[in-house]
Amino acid sequence: xxxxxxxxxxxxxxxxxxxxxxxxxxxxxxxxxxxxxxxxxxxxxxxxxxxxxxxxxxxxxxxxxxxxxxxxxxxxxxxxxxxxxxxxxxxxxxxxxxxxxxxxxxxxxxxxxxxxxxxxxxxxxxxxxxxxxxxxxxxxxxxxxxxxxxxxxxxxxxxxxxxxxxxxxxxxxxxxxxxxxxxxxxxxxxxxxxxxxxxxxxxxxxxxxxxxxxxxxxxxxxxxxxxxxxxxxxxxxxxxxxxxxxxxxx
Ligand code: G3P
Numbered sequence: 001x002x003x004x005x006x007x008x009x010x011x012x013x014x015x016x017x018x019x020x021x022x023x024x025x026x027x028x029x030x031x032x033x034x035x036x037x038x039x040x041x042x043x044x045x046x047x048x049x050x051x052x053x054x055x056x057x058x059x060x061x062x063x064x065x066x067x068x069x070x071x072x073x074x075x076x077x078x079x080x081x082x083x084x085x086x087x088x089x090x091x092x093x094x095x096x097x098x099x100x101x102x103x104x105x106x107x108x109x110x111x112x113x114x115x116x117x118x119x120x121x122x123x124x125x126x127x128x129x130x131x132x133x134x135x136x137x138x139x140x141x142x143x144x145x146x147x148x149x150x151x152x153x154x155x156x157x158x159x160x161x162x163x164x165x166x167x168x169x170x171x172x173x174x175x176x177x178x179x180x181x182x183x184x185x186x187x188x189x190x191x192x193x194x195x196x197x198x199x200x201x202x203x204x205x206x207x208x209x210x211x212x213x214x215x216x217x218x219x220x221x222x223x224x225x226x227x228x229x230x231x232x233x234x235x236x237x238x239x240x241x242x243x244x245x246x247x248x249x250x
Pocket of ligand 1: 167235
């Protein structure tokens, strides 16, 4: 059985005080570690404080991005080893906002996934199609290529330990959720891509989240789908009560 994983992606919201107050309200109310993974994906500047504040709890802390190099003259960037050194647990890689606005490519996504494994960070790798792609019927082709390129060069064991987040771009922050059937169909297709490339056992193990206007009132139905193992949530993860309501779905 795959362990559910609910992650709140705060994007560029919250100040440090709000982030710490959120974590205080949530950290002792998250599911047991053997039942589900509960994670907040926070801006870099709060990560240190959040790791300290969540020590000894089952609430994990993720970064929303990182560079793939070990170190170097990359002004303004954050190295994977810096995240690991702080005790950060996970990292979101290839979010569509980074692909669309910050020149993230399939190649840099792949390098970042390798860097995450090197530094023992759980990679949450985002894939997903635009509205145009959805409407012209090539969603499977697009997520197939994104998945293959993101995971290239990983061992089957590493792929099994990766989290893939399927986030249709047209459903992000729009209030427009993919129906649970649409979400499950594409998550199932992504799983079949993993099976084709790495074998059925790996596909059965890899966890696939859905993201895009997930809310407390639709999370239960989404999580009940056969190929959806969790949610990557933006807007509805910003409020602590709403985040706890999302966790109730596991
Ligand atoms: O990474 C989460 C995301 O992009 C979905 O955002 O606000 O539609 O839940 P939202």
